[in-house]
Amino acid sequence: MTTETAGKYLFPEGFLWGAATAAYQIEGSSMADGAGASIWDRFSHTPGNMKDGDTGDVACDHYKRWREDIQLMKRLNLQAYRFSVSWSRVMPEGRGAINPKGIDFYDRLVDGLLEQGIEPLCTLYHWDLPAALDDRGGWLNPDIADWFADYGQVLFEKFKGRVKTWGTINEPWVIVDGGYLHGALAPGHRSAFEAMIAGHNVLRAHGAAVKRFRQVGEGKIGIVLNIEPKYPASDKPEDEAARRRAEAQMNRWFLDPLMGRGYPEELKDVYGEAYREFPQEDFDLIAQPTDWMGLNWYTRAVPENAPDAWPTRSRPVKQVQHAHTETGWEVNPPALTDTLVWLHEQTGGKLPLMVTENGSAWYDPPHAIDGRIHDPMRVEYLKNHLKALHDAIGKGVDVRGYMAWSLLDNLEWSLGYSKRFGITHVNFQTQERTIKDSGLLYAEVIKTHGGVL
Numbered sequence: 371m372t373t374e375t376a377g378k379y380l381f382p383e384g385f386l387w388g389a390a391t392a393a394y395q396i397e398g399s400s401m402a403d404g405a406g407a408s409i410w411d412r413f414s415h416t417p418g419n420m421k422d423g424d425t426g427d428v429a430c431d432h433y434k435r436w437r438e439d440i441q442l443m444k445r446l447n448l449q450a451y452r453f454s455v456s457w458s459r460v461m462p463e464g465r466g467a468i469n470p471k472g473i474d475f476y477d478r479l480v481d482g483l484l485e486q487g488i489e490p491l492c493t494l495y496h497w498d499l500p501a502a503l504d505d506r507g508g509w510l511n512p513d514i515a516d517w518f519a520d521y522g523q524v525l526f527e528k529f530k531g532r533v534k535t536w537g538t539i540n541e542p543w544v545i546v547d548g549g550y551l552h553g554a555l556a557p558g559h560r561s562a563f564e565a566m567i568a569g570h571n572v573l574r575a576h577g578a579a580v581k582r583f584r585q586v587g588e589g590k591i592g593i594v595l596n597i598e599p600k601y602p603a604s605d606k607p608e609d610e611a612a613r614r615r616a617e618a619q620m621n622r623w624f625l626d627p628l629m630g631r632g633y634p635e636e637l638k639d640v641y642g643e644a645y646r647e648f649p650q651e652d653f654d655l656i657a658q659p660t661d662w663m664g665l666n667w668y669t670r671a672v673p674e675n676a677p678d679a680w681p682t683r684s685r686p687v688k689q690v691q692h693a694h695t696e697t698g699w700e701v702n703p704p705a706l707t708d709t710l711v712w713l714h715e716q717t718g719g720k721l722p723l724m725v726t727e728n729g730s731a732w733y734d735p736p737h738a739i740d741g742r743i744h745d746p747m748r749v750e751y752l753k754n755h756l757k758a759l760h761d762a763i764g765k766g767v768d769v770r771g772y773m774a775w776s777l778l779d780n781l782e783w784s785l786g787y788s789k790r791f792g793i794t795h796v797n798f799q800t801q802e803r804t805i806k807d808s809g810l811l812y813a814e815v816i817k818t819h820g821g822v823l
């Protein structure tokens with residue numbers, strides 16, 4: 371904070387400050403106490419899939435250390451905690467029998483959070499599909515919509531009155547683009563034909579869960595989308611056309627059907643013969659009204675026309691004038707403001723938004739030095755993106771909260787433990803947690819409602 375900015379970035383009363391994680395990335399013990407395997411247990415144990423051969427077998431050992439981690443959340447002044455449930459820990463086969471020890475873990479976690487005055491925000495699905503369901507076709511099997519709604523009902527009923535904000539699915543685009551189109555994520559398929567089908571079933575499952583929530587649940591429900599704004603590399607028509615294809619394939623593929631607009635026209639151009647039509651009743655199910663929408667936001671892209679680039683025939687042009695994180699993502703806070711304004715417009719300005727993930731990976735030392743973890747780049751990233759978020763609110767965007775990604779350094783999927791996103795450092799040899807300078811700043815931001823920015 372400088373004298374001229376003192377108080378300039380105060381956030382609205384009731385703005386919800388938290389941090390986010392996901393089950394497979396932090397829990398460990400993924401097969402303990404009757405849990406079933408997920409597609410990530412299989413994928414991470416398949417040689418060649420994971421950097422350094424890393425797996426989620428231990429991760430942050432959160433399954434055992436959850437009490438310690440709730441104390442960590444208190445030290446960070448968190449008002450909320452966004453976590454996901456491992457479907458196969460609760461329902462080992464994905465359908466039918468419930469694993470009592472599995473659901474008991476989440477029961478204790480939710481009660482522990484509430485006891486500390488931390489609001490639990492629960493994501494039903496953050497990529498870790500039960501392997502038993504994958505054996506039945508997984509997201510390629512249309513029956514998964516009912517399987518997912520049945521799973522959701524178990525949680526809606528179990529946590530009624532305690533969990534009041536639900537997210538159905540985290541990042542449909544990554545589930546499909548990573549898991550079915552490019553194969554970089556579980557279950558590792560590479561087919562545009564499968565991607566269209568899987569994407570449609572992910573959306574149907576969301577709709578089925580929302581419908582079931584209206585019957586048995588209590589509170590608010592929404593979905594969490596990753597949006598990466600696309601800016602044209604030049605004013606050449608071919609670059610604008612490339613931008614539109616890239617925007618349709620990532621940002622509108624799922625958003626448009628959720629808003630009742632069906633798939634964007636450009637998707638036919640992107641997927642060609644793999645594109646397919648679906649019945650209107652599916653789109654009616656998908657466009658079930660929801661109560662809020664989550665935005666996971668990290669960076670922007672500047673695509674140019676690239677006829678050889680599959681499937682969008684576009685390629686991002688590196689913006690060397692800006693800093694880039696360890697994951698190679700450009701740092702561009704104003705693009706977050708633009709995205710929030712765009713999403714506000716795309717959702718008709720009636721759907722409350724929440725930034726459900728935002729953060730950055732930088733090189734951090736493997737252990738604390740004199741009890742501290744200095745992460746100046748992450749401090750700057752956090753400060754500047756919170757200011758950009760504040761700017762969006764100033765432009766009339768209804769943003770209700772911000773969940774820092776992530777509470778802990780954790781398993782960055784197929785990148786393993788090589789990329790650290792946490793505001794808390796984890797020494798993966800000792801499991802020691804050390805709040806980084808960015809976490810100390812975030813605690814102050816929360817305490818001052820942004821006044822410290």
Ligand SMILES: N#[N+]C[C@@H]1[C@@H](O)[C@H](O)[C@@H](O)[C@@H]2O[C@H]12
Nearest residue numbers: 392540541666727775782791
């Ligand atoms: N990569 N990256 C960091 C972060 C990932 O760790 C989360 O699980 C996803 O929801 C989303 O991709 C964002």
